[in-house]
Amino acid sequence: MSDVYSDDWICTRLGEDAEHFLGAVHPPVYENSLFTFPDTAALGKALRAEDENFVYWRGTNPTVALVQDKLAALERAERAKCFGSGMGAISATISSQVAAGDHVLAVGAIYGPTTSFLRYLTKFGVTHTHAADLDQARELIRPETRLVYFESPTFMAFRVLEIAAVVELARAHGAVTVMDNTWATPLFQKPITLGVDLVVHSLSKYIGGHSDLVGGVVCGSAALVRPLSLVEYQLYGAAMSPHDAAKVVKGLRTLGVRMAAHGERALRVAEFLDAHPRVRSVRYPGLPGHPDHELARRQLSGFSGLFAFELDTEDVSLVEKFVDSLRHFRIGVSWGGYESLVNAPAVTVEESVRATMGIPVGLVRLSVGLEDGETLVADLAAAFEALG
Numbered sequence: 001m002s003d004v005y006s007d008d009w010i011c012t013r014l015g016e017d018a019e020h021f022l023g024a025v026h027p028p029v030y031e032n033s034l035f036t037f038p039d040t041a042a043l044g045k046a047l048r049a050e051d052e053n054f055v056y057w058r059g060t061n062p063t064v065a066l067v068q069d070k071l072a073a074l075e076r077a078e079r080a081k082c083f084g085s086g087m088g089a090i091s092a093t094i095s096s097q098v099a100a101g102d103h104v105l106a107v108g109a110i111y112g113p114t115t116s117f118l119r120y121l122t123k124f125g126v127t128h129t130h131a132a133d134l135d136q137a138r139e140l141i142r143p144e145t146r147l148v149y150f151e152s153p154t155f156m157a158f159r160v161l162e163i164a165a166v167v168e169l170a171r172a173h174g175a176v177t178v179m180d181n182t183w184a185t186p187l188f189q190k191p192i193t194l195g196v197d198l199v200v201h202s203l204s205k206y207i208g209g210h211s212d213l214v215g216g217v218v219c220g221s222a223a224l225v226r227p228l229s230l231v232e233y234q235l236y237g238a239a240m241s242p243h244d245a246a247k248v249v250k251g252l253r254t255l256g257v258r259m260a261a262h263g264e265r266a267l268r269v270a271e272f273l274d275a276h277p278r279v280r281s282v283r284y285p286g287l288p289g290h291p292d293h294e295l296a297r298r299q300l301s302g303f304s305g306l307f308a309f310e311l312d313t314e315d316v317s318l319v320e321k322f323v324d325s326l327r328h329f330r331i332g333v334s335w336g337g338y339e340s341l342v343n344a345p346a347v348t349v350e351e352s353v354r355a356t357m358g359i360p361v362g363l364v365r366l367s368v369g370l371e372d373g374e375t376l377v378a379d380l381a382a383a384f385e386a387l388g
């Protein structure tokens with residue numbers, strides 16, 4: 001896909017030729033589960049390339065295909081395939097690239113269920129290793145490493161990995177790279193232009209943007225995405241519904257303005273926390289004091305609203321008190337919607353699991369939403385006061 005069109009045009013116009021839809025201002029939803037054909041030969045022909053023809057919902061659907069075209073264009077990929085969840089996309093993508101005897105190297109902290117999926121694959125003879133960072137990845141990569149998986153910024157740690165360097169390492173060992181780009185969205189980071197083979201997203205976060213859908217996507221070359229569309233997508237059955245696809249179409253219309261606003265409010269909140277005496281550190285790559293800020297500025301064209309900070313306490317009950325004192329931030333998992341959210345792993349995640357992830361007791365994760373930044377800062381200030 002050429003990049004002659006702006007991201008804004010891709011988000012709001014690509015594939016939406018109103019004259020095909022009676023001038024409708026947004027495309028109609030194809031909610032039929034199957035399509036019929038004039039004769040058996042036509043059905044047979046369609047079935048032979050089911051990823052390109054509309055036959056049955058579990059294969060593909062015009063509303064879902066519209067979203068795929070937009071996301072492929074945004075990621076500068078040849079193809080995209082949407083799934084019923086981010087994990088649907090991640091598990092199908094990883095399993096499409098590995099076989100018994102292969103090794104997967106994960107670089108930096110990654111989303112918990114992705115790690116669980118790598119663990120699950122051991123029963124099929126696929127092993128994995130976790131490297132804390134790129135230096136350790138150079139030591140841990142093996143001749144049988146077939147896939148290098150990473151996120152940037154990394155999960156919970158919010159460290160920034162140099163994408164081109166991860167790609168270089170993987171290529172030197174004949175491995176494919178798969179990167180989760182959910183945090184930045186394709187508006188702020190385009191890993192395929194830096195050589196990443198396959199990019200996955202949870203559409204349930206910023207791209208959907210309204211906490212009203214669960215979805216996922218993988219973007220990459222036709223040579224990699226076509227086979228997994230025909231095999232893993234079809235066989236695992238994590239199909240995206242056209243209704244969710246229609247919500248993604250609407251989410252994309254405002255993605256640009258929402259991401260700018262998330263970034264602006266998150267920076268305001270991060271600066272407030274950074275200056276607060278009860279805060280040990282703020283893990284927001286948009287702050288000049290973040291250890292990877294310079295790399296982040298080179299690699300990202302913007303910063304989203306999800307980050308963590310560490311309260312200066314080893315007392316879980318104080319962390320709980322702080323979080324429960326917040327009135328505006330709501331307590332919940334996930335992120336990327338309008339509403340600001342808070343989550344304290346010390347309270348919600350088992351200690352042994354937290355220890356393996358290197359998450360300190362005082363860590364608090366915020367998803368800064370679209371409310372007024374001053375309201376959010378006032379809410380946090382009141383929660384600090386409640387600590388006494």
Ligand SMILES: Cc1ncc(COP(=O)(O)O)c(C=O)c1O
Pocket residue numbers: 085086087088111151180182183201202203204214215216334
């Ligand atoms: C970074 C990241 N990737 C993937 C996922 C999985 O996405 P989904 O919940 O849509 O399956 C999540 C969900 O929280 C996530 O945070």
